[in-house]
Amino acid sequence: MTSVTEVRRPAGRPGPGRGTRRAVDHGPWFLVLPALIPILVLSVGPLLHGVLLAFTDAQSGRTEPTRWIGTLNFRDLLHDTLFWESFRIGLVWAVGVTVPQFLLALGLALLLDQDLRLRWLARALAIVPWAMPEVVVGIMWRLVYNPDAGVLNETLRDLGLGGDRDWLSGLATALPAVIVVGVWAGMPQTTVALLAGLQNTPRELHEAAAVDGAGAWRRFRTVTWPAIRPVALAITALNLIWNFNSFALVYVLTSGGPGGRTRLPMLFAYEEAFRYGQFGYAAAMGCVMVAAISVLLAVFLVGRLKGGDRA
Amino acid sequence: MRTGRGARAGQYAALLAYLVFLAFPFLWLVSTAFKSPRELGSLHPAWIPDDPTLANFRQAFDEQPLLHAALNSLLAALSAALIAVVVATPTAYVMARRRSALARAATGWVVVSQAFPFVLLIIPLFLVLKNLRLIDSVPGLVMVYVVWALPFALWMLTGYVRAVPAELEEAAAVDGAGRLRTLVSVTAPLLAPGIVATALFAFVTAWNEFFFALVLLKTPEKQTLPVVLTHFIGAEGVADLGPLAAAAFLATLPSLVVFAIIQRRITGGMLAGAVKS
Numbered sequence: 001m002t003s004v005t006e007v008r009r010p011a012g013r014p015g016p017g018r019g020t021r022r023a024v025d026h027g028p029w030f031l032v033l034p035a036l037i038p039i040l041v042l043s044v045g046p047l048l049h050g051v052l053l054a055f056t057d058a059q060s061g062r063t064e065p066t067r068w069i070g071t072l073n074f075r076d077l078l079h080d081t082l083f084w085e086s087f088r089i090g091l092v093w094a095v096g097v098t099v100p101q102f103l104l105a106l107g108l109a110l111l112l113d114q115d116l117r118l119r120w121l122a123r124a125l126a127i128v129p130w131a132m133p134e135v136v137v138g139i140m141w142r143l144v145y146n147p148d149a150g151v152l153n154e155t156l157r158d159l160g161l162g163g164d165r166d167w168l169s170g171l172a173t174a175l176p177a178v179i180v181v182g183v184w185a186g187m188p189q190t191t192v193a194l195l196a197g198l199q200n201t202p203r204e205l206h207e208a209a210a211v212d213g214a215g216a217w218r219r220f221r222t223v224t225w226p227a228i229r230p231v232a233l234a235i236t237a238l239n240l241i242w243n244f245n246s247f248a249l250v251y252v253l254t255s256g257g258p259g260g261r262t263r264l265p266m267l268f269a270y271e272e273a274f275r276y277g278q279f280g281y282a283a284a285m286g287c288v289m290v291a292a293i294s295v296l297l298a299v300f301l302v303g304r305l306k307g308g309d310r311a
Numbered sequence: 312m313r314t315g316r317g318a319r320a321g322q323y324a325a326l327l328a329y330l331v332f333l334a335f336p337f338l339w340l341v342s343t344a345f346k347s348p349r350e351l352g353s354l355h356p357a358w359i360p361d362d363p364t365l366a367n368f369r370q371a372f373d374e375q376p377l378l379h380a381a382l383n384s385l386l387a388a389l390s391a392a393l394i395a396v397v398v399a400t401p402t403a404y405v406m407a408r409r410r411s412a413l414a415r416a417a418t419g420w421v422v423v424s425q426a427f428p429f430v431l432l433i434i435p436l437f438l439v440l441k442n443l444r445l446i447d448s449v450p451g452l453v454m455v456y457v458v459w460a461l462p463f464a465l466w467m468l469t470g471y472v473r474a475v476p477a478e479l480e481e482a483a484a485v486d487g488a489g490r491l492r493t494l495v496s497v498t499a500p501l502l503a504p505g506i507v508a509t510a511l512f513a514f515v516t517a518w519n520e521f522f523f524a525l526v527l528l529k530t531p532e533k534q535t536l537p538v539v540l541t542h543f544i545g546a547e548g549v550a551d552l553g554p555l556a557a558a559a560f561l562a563t564l565p566s567l568v569v570f571a572i573i574q575r576r577i578t579g580g581m582l583a584g585a586v587k588s
Binding site: 031032034035036038039042043044045046047049050051053058104107108111114116117118119121122124125126127128129130131132133134135136137139140141142143144146148149150151154157184187216238241242244245247248251252265266269270273274279282283285286287289290293294297 | 318322323325326329330332333334335336337339340343351352354355356358397398399401402403404405417420424425426427428429430431432433434435436438439454455457458461465515518519520521522525526536537540541543544552555556559562563566567569570571574
């Protein structure tokens with residue numbers, strides 16, 4: 001394809017073709033500026049500034065000038081058991097949400113790719129969690145989990161399975177309960193991405209495999225999975241990042257309680273920065289989070305890519 | 312493809328389970344919003360309210376400045392969406408049409424910036440906005456939203472631009488149309504639906520956004536809808552369920568309507584952006 005156009009271009013119409021090319025050359029700089037300046041000023045700049053703040057004793061509302069304190073914040077963090085506990089919860093949450101999210105979304109996408117009745121309804125419903133404000137998702141599930149007026153306990157009572165649990169305040173149930181909400185809230189994006197990947201799978205391959213007598217699982221392994229693998233990897237990596245950095249859902253559901261059992265690193269850093277005013281210390285936490293997520297991603301991507309080569 | 316009857320039945324059962332899982336929390340929210348206080352206090356809440364009432368909605372508006380908050384949200388989301396699209400479209404055009412180092416750097420940044428937790432971004436922005444006296448103001452929030460919306464706006468728009476064949480523009484150039492003329496009368500009309508979809512998507516994300524609004528807006532009269540919604544939940548986590556549900560239900564409606572309109576385009580645009588880059 002490329003070679004054909006390359007051959008044809010100089011021979012076909014050299015004059016105007018090259019003319020437009022050159023004209024475009026002047027365009028980019030001024031066309032890019034409107035987006036580039038805000039990105040530089042309000043995204044690249046602040047993020048670098050944020051990283052630098054981690055090496056200072058910046059505090060909210062302080063009159064004395066901020067000083068460089070080297071790696072003191074990081075050394076303090078090292079001994080901050082509360083932070084590491086929060087960090088551990090963050091990892092459990094990120095993996096605990098991302099994995100079921102992927103499996104459930106894959107199942108749903110495979111179903112939606114079939115010729116089923118009610119598919120339109122499922123497609124519409126699958127989008128709903130995506131459209132909702134996270135705060136509303138949190139409020140909604142608070143109503144579901146409510147010990148007295150909630151539908152979960154009511155259903156359990158009807159089934160004779162107890163039903164007097166306070167899901168979001170129980171030390172043992174709080175984290176699993178918020179993880180379920182996380183899975184629910186993030187399913188749409190994953191489903192949509194996987195479904196699109198599925199619809200790019202060549203039908204003929206499927207049919208050929210079926211004619212050859214391949215069972216559903218083998219068809220999935222040999223035809224479907226290779227086709228959706230790039231999409232699956234990309235969306236899972238993104239989900240991992242988004243989930244690790246998530247805030248609003250858990251803030252509304254439990255505010256990090258009970259006893260810090262659901263205090264994700266973002267909630268911890270938010271409190272450190274905007275309740276206690278420790279900007280420098282909170283920035284150091286942010287840096288540790290970026291480092292962690294980078295390592296996590298590197299491990300995930302390297303592992304997956306290698307696994308793919310063998311398969 | 313042939314599917315056995317047993318397998319079909321299994322598929323329908325699975326689909327039904329998904330439908331229930333996806334729908335029940337929302338249906339419960341709606342049900343709670345229309346229940347009377349007496350029923351909410353009873354130990355056996357039903358799916359269908361005994362005597363549906365609008366009292367919760369009235370009470371919600373009495374308790375919190377919902378209308379004002381909705382106006383703030385509308386103002387912030389509309390401005391952010393418009394500015395983001397105006398700013399992103401030319402850049403997306405360049406990124407799609409040319410593989411320059413700049414375009415690559417911009418794309419790289421879009422991806423990298425996703426990995427940074429918002430704390431690292433919000434503390435410096437908080438300090439900057441404070442110096443500019445834009446803290447606790449909707450314009451300050453709009454600035455943050457624009458930057459926050461830019462990555463996916465660029466992403467989606469780049470996909471839409473790629474979908475407009477460059478040959479059409481070249482043909483117009485051959486026919487003697489100038490650059491500007493080509494952009495205005497050939498590219499823009501084909502790009503318009505994509506631009507609208509991107510703007511609407513940016514609108515919904517800003518309308519739904521919570522974290523930045525929570526940090527930046529302190530005065531109750533300036534707060535946006537999601538922040539005001541959290542005021543229904545008391546300090547001890549005890550909430551007046553009826554009004555809470557009613558307000559949450561109302562706050563969701565605009566997002567649902569907009570999403571219903573653009574659903575198809577969004578997924579199409581994201582994929583177009585994803586497939587080729």
